[in-house]
Amino acid sequence: MTKPSFDTLRWTVLDSLTIAGRTYSRQAAQPGEILAFLVFPVIMTVLFGYVFGSAITLPNGGDYRDYLMPGIFMQVMAMTATAAATAVGEDMARGIIDRFRAQPIARSAVLVGRSVADLSMHLLSLAAMVLAGILLAGWRAHGSLGATAAAFGLLVLFGFAMIWVGTYIGLWVQSGAQADAATFGWLFPMTFLANTFVPIEGLPAWLKPVADWNPMSAVVAATRELFGNPTSVSSAWPLRHPVAASVLWSVAIIVVFVPLSVNRYRSTSR
Amino acid sequence: MIYVEGLRKRYKAKEALRGIDLEVPAGTVCGLLGPNGAGKTTAVRILATLLRPDAGRAEVAGLDVVRDADRLRFRIGLAGQHAAVDELLTGRRNLELFARLYHLSRAGARRRAGELLERFGLAEAGRRPVKEYSGGMRRRLDLAASLIVSPPVLFMDEPTTGLDPRSRMQLWDLLRDLVKEGTTLLLTTQYLDEADQLADQVVVLREGVVAAAGSPAELKRAVGGDRVRVLFREARDVDAGLRVLRATGSPELDGADARQVTVPAADGAQSLVRIAGALDAAGIPVEDLALRRPTLDEVFLRLTA
Numbered sequence: 001m002t003k004p005s006f007d008t009l010r011w012t013v014l015d016s017l018t019i020a021g022r023t024y025s026r027q028a029a030q031p032g033e034i035l036a037f038l039v040f041p042v043i044m045t046v047l048f049g050y051v052f053g054s055a056i057t058l059p060n061g062g063d064y065r066d067y068l069m070p071g072i073f074m075q076v077m078a079m080t081a082t083a084a085a086t087a088v089g090e091d092m093a094r095g096i097i098d099r100f101r102a103q104p105i106a107r108s109a110v111l112v113g114r115s116v117a118d119l120s121m122h123l124l125s126l127a128a129m130v131l132a133g134i135l136l137a138g139w140r141a142h143g144s145l146g147a148t149a150a151a152f153g154l155l156v157l158f159g160f161a162m163i164w165v166g167t168y169i170g171l172w173v174q175s176g177a178q179a180d181a182a183t184f185g186w187l188f189p190m191t192f193l194a195n196t197f198v199p200i201e202g203l204p205a206w207l208k209p210v211a212d213w214n215p216m217s218a219v220v221a222a223t224r225e226l227f228g229n230p231t232s233v234s235s236a237w238p239l240r241h242p243v244a245a246s247v248l249w250s251v252a253i254i255v256v257f258v259p260l261s262v263n264r265y266r267s268t269s270r
Numbered sequence: 271m272i273y274v275e276g277l278r279k280r281y282k283a284k285e286a287l288r289g290i291d292l293e294v295p296a297g298t299v300c301g302l303l304g305p306n307g308a309g310k311t312t313a314v315r316i317l318a319t320l321l322r323p324d325a326g327r328a329e330v331a332g333l334d335v336v337r338d339a340d341r342l343r344f345r346i347g348l349a350g351q352h353a354a355v356d357e358l359l360t361g362r363r364n365l366e367l368f369a370r371l372y373h374l375s376r377a378g379a380r381r382r383a384g385e386l387l388e389r390f391g392l393a394e395a396g397r398r399p400v401k402e403y404s405g406g407m408r409r410r411l412d413l414a415a416s417l418i419v420s421p422p423v424l425f426m427d428e429p430t431t432g433l434d435p436r437s438r439m440q441l442w443d444l445l446r447d448l449v450k451e452g453t454t455l456l457l458t459t460q461y462l463d464e465a466d467q468l469a470d471q472v473v474v475l476r477e478g479v480v481a482a483a484g485s486p487a488e489l490k491r492a493v494g495g496d497r498v499r500v501l502f503r504e505a506r507d508v509d510a511g512l513r514v515l516r517a518t519g520s521p522e523l524d525g526a527d528a529r530q531v532t533v534p535a536a537d538g539a540q541s542l543v544r545i546a547g548a549l550d551a552a553g554i555p556v557e558d559l560a561l562r563r564p565t566l567d568e569v570f571l572r573l574t575a
């Protein structure tokens with residue numbers, strides 16, 4: 001239909017809101033999930049902060065738990081991909097995506113609505129994580145209010161990017177379980193192949209470039225810098241300019257995966 | 271209402287449709303029949319704008335399924351092979367969601383959801399999450415979700431697979447009502463009795479081509495007419511019986527049982543009466559005597575073998 005583009009835009013927004021509403025309703029229908037969401041951070045904080053933390057000393061000094069928390073914040077944002085892939089994969093398997101596609105819904109609304117609703121849910125778990133950090137690990141942001149806000153901004157941007165990675169993967173699989181396997185399997189290890197939990201300086205020479213150029217390292221280094229937490233040092237470009245690098249990485253991921261996902265969703269060749 | 275010409279579709283190595291022609295007049299029911307992998311789902315997905323054909327043409331409600339897909343989506347309903355509803359939401363919330371996506375107002379969506387729940391016997395269940403529904407209820411909700419804008423054309427892919435006989439008959443009644451109101455229905459099925467019950471026209475697919483098409487009665491006639499099956503009580507009476515039966519037609523011995531003979535029944539039940547009379551007059555005892563009409567099962571097995 002050749003309608004004025006204003007109408008198209010209006011329906012894209014309204015349809016996205018409707019889809020977002022569905023995500024919230026689903027979440028409200030399973031309060032147990034939310035609880036799991038909130039308990040996970042506590043476990044991670046205690047596990048890493050106290051179990052591993054006692055064995056790790058930072059080469060440049062500083063408190064390990066202060067060093068750790070930005071890493072865990074990033075990990076929470078990275079794992080949004082798994083949740084998105086699982087949800088989209090389930091909708092694919094159940095034929096719900098097909099039903100949406102057979103309805104006259106704006107091109108990108110289903111995925112955009114999902115991603116935005118997903119992001120807002122993950123902000124809740126980020127908030128839980130921050131609270132756990134403050135209460136259980138004595139973590140604090142030492143930077144200015146602006147820098148702290150910027151750090152959270154970077155985390156949110158990265159989380160949004162990772163949701164689209166997961167969305168794209170979810171559109172290729174046949175079930176929620178497959179989606180979980182197709183994301184968690186590489187994503188979770190990847191959060192460790194970075195400066196997330198251990199100082200990057202101690203890595204073997206062949207592994208160090210991987211960690212240096214892992215987008216997750218840039219995000220963690222940037223937030224550590226902005227929060228005024230201890231950080232690890234590397235001469236690689238992304239870690240010398242972590243804020244710029246993490247913005248670039250996130251924007252690049254979004255620019256690649258949003259069109260890929262929308263095309264895959266619309267694709268009439270499957 | 272549905273017009274298909276030379277439709278082809280290939281998935282990588284597999285050619286799922288190899289040139290299908292099909293025409294379904296408005297207000298009628300077409301049953302797409304075929305064994306697993308025949309291409310039924312592929313055909314429905316193309317007609318419902320989900321899949322682009324490689325070649326050929328398909329028009330639904332006067333709109334091309336590729337070029338006019340956006341407009342067509344307001345005029346079709348699709349109930350896929352699995353009930354495509356959100357398990358976590360209530361039946362009502364599901365319908366309201368899909369209604370909102372057809373751009374009904376909030377109040378309009380609520381009203382339409384209520385009407386459909388009522389019509390499909392889900393008024394009570396509408397308050398409960400779908401994961402607590404039985405298979406039959408789920409199917410009915412799925413059908414309701416396909417009917418939000420009262421589309422003139424409805425596609426259903428194996429609508430009653432997995433339903434118990436009662437739920438199946440319930441769904442058949444609902445579909446008959448829709449057709450009475452003017453809906454054009456194309457449904458795929460593996461159940462011959464379903465096609466027999468509902469379809470004005472049956473199209474049998476086999477390996478991506480149309481193996482046969484026609485009304486259920488025409489297809490049955492093509493496989494062979496009515497027959498009378500005689501089961502004699504004693505094997506030693508068979509020879510005498512054959513002599514009597516030759517007067518009415520050419521009897522054939524049945525391989526399965528030495529005492530069983532079948533005779534073509536050109537006049538249907540009247541032939542049966544005649545044969546019964548002749549055997550009785552000759553004093554030959556009969557254990558069982560039956561008029562057999564060919565079933566769509568036989569059509570199906572013959573055509574898809």
Ligand SMILES: Nc1ncnc2c1ncn2[C@@H]1O[C@H](COP(=O)(O)OP(=O)(O)OP(=O)(O)O)[C@@H](O)[C@H]1O
Binds near residue numbers: 282284285306309313
């Ligand atoms: N996405 C796909 N990729 C590759 N091959 C496919 C795909 N979808 C279907 N096929 C193949 O195309 C053929 C036709 O499939 P289709 O699903 O249309 O059959 P069907 O008649 O609906 O079967 P069923 O009764 O099992 O539902 C099958 O051989 C199937 O394996």
Ligand SMILES: [Mg+2]
Binds near residue numbers: 310312351
């Ligand atoms: Mg099928």
